Amino acid sequence: MYDGNSPTLLLFADIPNVGGRGLADIERINWSTLKQKLAPGCPVQHCRAYCTLPKQYLFKEAWPVYKNLVADGFTVVCDREGFGKSKDIDNLMITDLLDDTHVNLEPHKKTILVIISGDGDFVAPLRLLRSRTERKEARLEVWVVSWKKQLARVLEEISDKVIYLDTLLKFIDPIGYELSKKKKRNK
Numbered sequence: 001m002y003d004g005n006s007p008t009l010l011l012f013a014d015i016p017n018v019g020g021r022g023l024a025d026i027e028r029i030n031w032s033t034l035k036q037k038l039a040p041g042c043p044v045q046h047c048r049a050y051c052t053l054p055k056q057y058l059f060k061e062a063w064p065v066y067k068n069l070v071a072d073g074f075t076v077v078c079d080r081e082g083f084g085k086s087k088d089i090d091n092l093m094i095t096d097l098l099d100d101t102h103v104n105l106e107p108h109k110k111t112i113l114v115i116i117s118g119d120g121d122f123v124a125p126l127r128l129l130r131s132r133t134e135r136k137e138a139r140l141e142v143w144v145v146s147w148k149k150q151l152a153r154v155l156e157e158i159s160d161k162v163i164y165l166d167t168l169l170k171f172i173d174p175i176g177y178e179l180s181k182k183k184k185r186n187k
Contacts, residue, residue: 007110007141009042011035012097013049013074014117016089017150018165025176031072034172038114038145038163046100049074050093093117094125101129105138116165118146123154130158 019026035044049069066076077092101113113129115122126142133140144151144159148166156162170177 006043007112008045008104008106009039009112009114010045010097010100010104011038011047011114012093012116013069014089014093014115014119015049015051015069017117017119017146025173026066027068028173028175029068030172031069031074034168035072037168037171038143039112042112044073045104047074048077048093048096050077050089052078052089090119090121094122097122098125098129101140102132105133105136105140107137108139110139110141112141112143114143114145116145118144118150118152118155120152120154123152123158126155126158 015026018029031049035047049066051066069076077096078089097113097115101111104111111133113126115126129140129142141160142158143161143163144155145163145165145168146155148164151162151164165172169180
């Protein structure tokens, strides 16, 4: 169990990236189990999920897709301009990731930054955070959680730890896990 000297855990999820393989259904994923599998008992400082929301939809119409995220402690962030583009979501996530991580860095204390995405767009911001961490004499660990086939090599290289969603699927979406097993058998 973690104590008062526990690391600060910051978790940022790129929802379009999680649903991108078609194995896991965003509505079925048990996000609470995912958090527990990543860092059992570790207190989470920030837990945000970034989603696209096509302009023609109001948030209340899209609510069924995102209600599990909110129920499991995530703050859902949709693009503020309403364009529904994945790059807009990445930019929002990068901005918050930089700001929140920088604010939470404390000298001689460990911060664990968990990025649920395999997108290489996060490499430059992570390099910037690493340099800020050194100046503050803080300790930053970057964990990347991604589908094995979607993980950008450069993101893997800059991370301290890689966790594959493929290995967590049976825990976070048992139905998706069974469907993926059937797909493999039918090939």
